[in-house]
Amino acid sequence: MQRNLIVTKDGSHTVAIPEWEVSYHSVYGAVQESLHVFIEAGFRHWWNLHGNASQCVVFEMGFGTGLNALLTTLEARRRQRKVFYETVEAFPLEIALVEKLNYCYALEESFWQPVFNSLHTCDWSSVQHITSFFSFKKIKTLLADYIPGNPVDVIYYDAFAPGAQPELWTQPVFEKLFAMLAPGGVLATYCSKGDVRRAMLAAGFQVEKIPGPVGKREMLRGTRLTPKA
Structure with missing residues (x-):
């Protein structure tokens, strides 16, 4: 699989896969x-909803370039709050390509x-204490083969677009993700397609369309509501 480094409109890098006509991040930045x-x-x-929490557990679908993990590391430092971050990646980037990424x-x-x-x-599959506020575990596997552990608070759903990987945007997949979330947990994704929204609703999420990033009008956020007492 050919993977090419490209510069996006905010000056930061992403990686493109010409064969699939996709990139790991938006070309707008x-x-x-x-x-x-x-x-x-x-x-x-x-955190705005759970300001008194002592820790946030994050799960990322698709470690990719590591940008989301880096940004979360910086946020954990800024907040002085502990984060446990777990991610799956079946096809990790070559280190030679990683060393060229200009995010920092x-x-x-x-x-x-x-x-x-x-x-x-x-190392893969073992907890790494990256900073005093950020613990990290990456697992080299497909989402379909991933066995969830403790409930998570936030899911970054960063799979490739439905046109490239339609199997990752179905109701059964979102049912698995919904079951992983703790009550009050949220899932964020850049995608806003109607069939994705319907799959999330059918899986149990409360779903809202919210403004998207530059170059995209809308995105989706799903919440696992806290049961009423």
Whole structure:
């Protein structure tokens, strides 16, 4: 599978797969998309609802470039709150390609380059204490083969678009994700297609369309409501 490094409109990198006609992030801006979709609409939104929590458990579908994990590491430091982050990735990027990614430079956080690199080079399937606020575990597997552990608070659903991987946007998949969430947990995804929204609703999510990142009018956020007492 050929994977090419490209520069997006905010100056940050993404990786394109010509064979599938997809890229790992928006060509309108990789960093701006991840900040908007996953950090703002997912992570920060959950903390706004659960401000007294001592820890947030995050699950990411598709570790990819590691950008979402890096941004979450920075958010954990900023909030001084603990995060446990678990992610699955069946086809990890080659380290030679990872070393060219410019996220720390684009974020003006060059100090964090060794931390970013460690997300990619650390051992698979074991918990890594990346910082005093960020613990991390990556598993080399397909989502279909992933066995969930403890309930999670936030899901970053960052699979490739339905046109490239339709099997990852079905009701059974969202039923699995819904079961993984703790009550009050949220799932954020860049996708806003009607059939995806209907699959999420059928799986049990409360679903809302919210403004999307630059270049995309809408995105979806699903919530597992807390049962009434």
